[in-house]
Amino acid sequence: MNPLLETLSIAYQYPQAGSVRRLFAGLKDLPKSPAKAHLERFAQALSHLTLSEHEELYTRTLDLTPLTAPYVGYAVYGEDYRRGSLMAVLNRAMIEAGIDLAGELPDHLSLVLRYLAVVPEPLPELLQILPPALKQIEHTLQTLEPANPYLDLLEATQEAVAAYVNARPPIQAGPGR
Numbered sequence: 405m406n407p408l409l410e411t412l413s414i415a416y417q418y419p420q421a422g423s424v425r426r427l428f429a430g431l432k433d434l435p436k437s438p439a440k441a442h443l444e445r446f447a448q449a450l451s452h453l454t455l456s457e458h459e460e461l462y463t464r465t466l467d468l469t470p471l472t473a474p475y476v477g478y479a480v481y482g483e484d485y486r487r488g489s490l491m492a493v494l495n496r497a498m499i500e501a502g503i504d505l506a507g508e509l510p511d512h513l514s515l516v517l518r519y520l521a522v523v524p525e526p527l528p529e530l531l532q533i534l535p536p537a538l539k540q541i542e543h544t545l546q547t548l549e550p551a552n553p554y555l556d557l558l559e560a561t562q563e564a565v566a567a568y569v570n571a572r573p574p575i576q577a578g579p580g581r
Contacts, residue, residue, distance in 0.1 A: 406521040408434055408443075408564050413517035415446065415557050416466070416474050419458040424450045439567065442560035449553035465545065465554045472545045472554075476530075476537035477511035487511070490529065494519075497527055513561070520568060531569050538562045 411430030417423070427447045434440045450458055466474050473479075477487035477494075494510035501523050508515055516534065520526050542558040 406568065408437070408439060409517045409521035409568065412439075412443065412557070412561050412564055413514045413521065415443070415560075416512070416514035416517065419455060419462050421455060423458070437563065437567070439560045439563035442556045442563065446553050446556040446560065449556070461553070465549070465552055469544075469548065472541055472548065474513035474541065475509060475511045476513060476516055476534055479537035479540045480533045490533070493527060494530065497523070517561070520565075531572070534565055535562070535569065538565060 407430065411427065411434065414423070414426050414430060424447060427443070427450070431440065431444055431447060434443075450461075453461065465472060477490045481487040481490070491510050494516070495505070498505060498510050498515060498519055501519055503515060503519055503522070505515060510516075516530065520530075538558060538561055542555065542562065545552055545555055545558065
């Protein structure tokens, strides 16, 4: 289990009563890192909002603007058939890992981060597209709304994913690849 990725997955879920408290609880035992610092800034910004303000910010940032929607397949492929292929593979992998999709598409960042937090061998194609997907989402949000607190969450996620990917052995090309 990767506690940082698990805590990040919480931050991408739709706000509920106690969401920010859960973020702070997850942050408490994380070791010092750039990702933790960005996540702490994000949690601090949210702590000053009411639940309805948090819901409005989440919806404005991650639900209403398709380019900043937290779907890694969409960020990289758009509506291309490759997104559908990725979602089919992710769906199968998440079911095998015991991850409840809770009605969400399998390329949602919350589910992707939870998947990475619990599986010993993640899908190589996910590790390849996740960094550029995060960069695309962050770039678009930075352009549209440079003071949005979700930028700190995206920075934390990019830092955590980079550390996760860099800690893994290189992907070996097999015969016929």
